[in-house]
Amino acid sequence: QSALTQPASVSGSPGQSITISCTGTSSDVGGYNYVSWYQQHPGKAPKLINYEVSKRPSGVSNRFSGSKSGNTASLTISGLQAEDEADYYCSSYTSSSTLVFGGGSKLSVL
């Protein structure tokens, strides 16, 4: 299974909104509404911030919102804050009953 495609880096200024894309195929992202997003700060374990495309776990800010169109899922972070600077990973369920991650995107808050 091939990794999902994410931009290596994205950036934005405090208060702005940014969007991170996650592109797969009809066998993963496009075939199921089972895309998740994770935030990872350096030296820390990943944290779940979105699941099933657009659902947020309890306690996660509503500044993080997910969506999907065709084979591409997206994570939008609104009202960018300094603490949002981190690596972000998408994952998707696949037609092989497995999970696949994206390569990760490094968010810089300028």
Added chain:
Amino acid sequence: QVQLQESGPGLVKPSQTLSVTCTVSGDSISSGGYYWTWIRQHPWKGLEWIGYIHSSGSTWSNPSLNSRVTVSVDTSKNQFSLKLSSVTAADTAVYYCARDSYSGYGGMDYWGQGKLVTVSS
């Protein structure tokens, strides 16, 4: 509060078997219908899903690692384990255990802190 903690040798020789155990507290590993998951992260790289075991005992694993991976559970100790055979330097990574609370579709909401395993002679 659910907590997961990885343990095991930090150094493994090439061709040997890597073993990491995850101890779960705050939840019973045999109930709840969760998927107990292993993920790894190579140094300065992204995440890779290794596989998981359902509370029923069924397992699934990454096709690229399939023949080398064994995931098992010890309900008496509330632990689940990963064994990866015939390791090479390419298996050097931080190994995370996690709980997938959303039917095995990728919603890992509880994670261990990670265990760095180095493969070297």
